[in-house]
Amino acid sequence: MKMAQLSTTSEVPVATIKYYLREGLLPAGEKSGPNQSLYGPDHLRRLRVIRGLLEVGGLSVAAAREVIDAIDSDLGLAHTFEIAQRTVSPEIDPEALSAQVVAQVDEVLSGWHVSPENPGRLAAARVLQTFAELGQPDLSGWVPAYAAAALAVAEADLDEVDARDDRESKTEMVVIGTVLGDALFAGLRRAAQEHVSSQRYSGGAS
Amino acid sequence: MKMAQLSTTSEVPVATIKYYLREGLLPAGEKSGPNQSLYGPDHLRRLRVIRGLLEVGGLSVAAAREVIDAIDSDLGLAHTFEIAQRTVSPEIDPEALSAQVVAQVDEVLSGWHVSPENPGRLAAARVLQTFAELGQPDLSGWVPAYAAAALAVAEADLDEVDARDDRESKTEMVVIGTVLGDALFAGLRRAAQEHVSSQRYSGGAS
Numbered sequence: 017m018k019m020a021q022l023s024t025t026s027e028v029p030v031a032t033i034k035y036y037l038r039e040g041l042l043p044a045g046e047k048s049g050p051n052q053s054l055y056g057p058d059h060l061r062r063l064r065v066i067r068g069l070l071e072v073g074g075l076s077v078a079a080a081r082e083v084i085d086a087i088d089s090d091l092g093l094a095h096t097f098e099i100a101q102r103t104v105s106p107e108i109d110p111e112a113l114s115a116q117v118v119a120q121v122d123e124v125l126s127g128w129h130v131s132p133e134n135p136g137r138l139a140a141a142r143v144l145q146t147f148a149e150l151g152q153p154d155l156s157g158w159v160p161a162y163a164a165a166a167l168a169v170a171e172a173d174l175d176e177v178d179a180r181d182d183r184e185s186k187t188e189m190v191v192i193g194t195v196l197g198d199a200l201f202a203g204l205r206r207a208a209q210e211h212v213s214s215q216r217y218s219g220g221a222s
Numbered sequence: 223m224k225m226a227q228l229s230t231t232s233e234v235p236v237a238t239i240k241y242y243l244r245e246g247l248l249p250a251g252e253k254s255g256p257n258q259s260l261y262g263p264d265h266l267r268r269l270r271v272i273r274g275l276l277e278v279g280g281l282s283v284a285a286a287r288e289v290i291d292a293i294d295s296d297l298g299l300a301h302t303f304e305i306a307q308r309t310v311s312p313e314i315d316p317e318a319l320s321a322q323v324v325a326q327v328d329e330v331l332s333g334w335h336v337s338p339e340n341p342g343r344l345a346a347a348r349v350l351q352t353f354a355e356l357g358q359p360d361l362s363g364w365v366p367a368y369a370a371a372a373l374a375v376a377e378a379d380l381d382e383v384d385a386r387d388d389r390e391s392k393t394e395m396v397v398i399g400t401v402l403g404d405a406l407f408a409g410l411r412r413a414a415q416e417h418v419s420s421q422r423y424s425g426g427a428s
Contacts, residue, residue: 061357094423097419131416136411136415143402144406165374166371166407172363174418202407203343206345209307
């Protein structure tokens, strides 16, 4: 199909599609004339992946390009996971973290196979450091509950990847699932908070 | 203490503290002269809350002000939860969601007391819509696993709030917990993914 039709079908404006082409998010179409290219179903699909990463996942264009490159590469799944995780995680200077909060996280993760540079390990430690600075260091019930929930979710994530047939669907699920899984969980957590909160505080507190 | 000491103690530059004062994030100090004010432990604590919301929680200044106003108000806990949730959730036009994905979310939430305008309900529906557009509509194992984990986390969130003594600590925990809980969960999920992934794919895939 031509650019105009790709735009109509995907509901993405032509100017935006051209921007994605220039930024390397969307691969070039097949040249069919001096100023014309043809696009296929792969381009349509990729456009939807891009929109999901940018609009729903909240990634920057640079971050989206990095994870899309990982889908297109022939990296193994574990490596693709690493890239997706690094891209969606804040950059954290380990030097800025106290040894105490890192030890607290490692205790919660004990028994898990997690490398020291896992971006999630540092991100979790930074959250605990913020609570410690606020004088709320005793989260001895809260953090393990989060870890247990995170483990259950990670098992479900990997089940979903394993259920895909070919390499491309698997890596796409790794990338999309890593990015959108955060948004899904945050959404469901808000709904669950309303539910639990209405059970506990109903009749007066609000 | 004077501004200079507040800056040293909090490790927040004077210019940044002045910016927070202008933006109404930090309440004014007590006037001690024509060009001088004095600040107390409450200011120090509030500065740490602000840094946590902005740097670790990734909120905008406007969003941080909104949730800080909620801490300072005499709203009930359920209402404070609502404000915190709305502030940290993306704004979603319900019209842009297909009835099908909304029904899918409502099925997962069935039995929960969740109002139709809960921002998490709509955010979850938007994630499912993105997957549906990508031709990945069958997430019949994945989404319920997320919902069960979200419910366990919400119970832990409320336990943590209930464990606080006074109203201010409770509302602070509601706000900080809502914002930083997302970051904590995302971090632990990355660590758990590495753990589960290393168990399943070790020896070749990476």
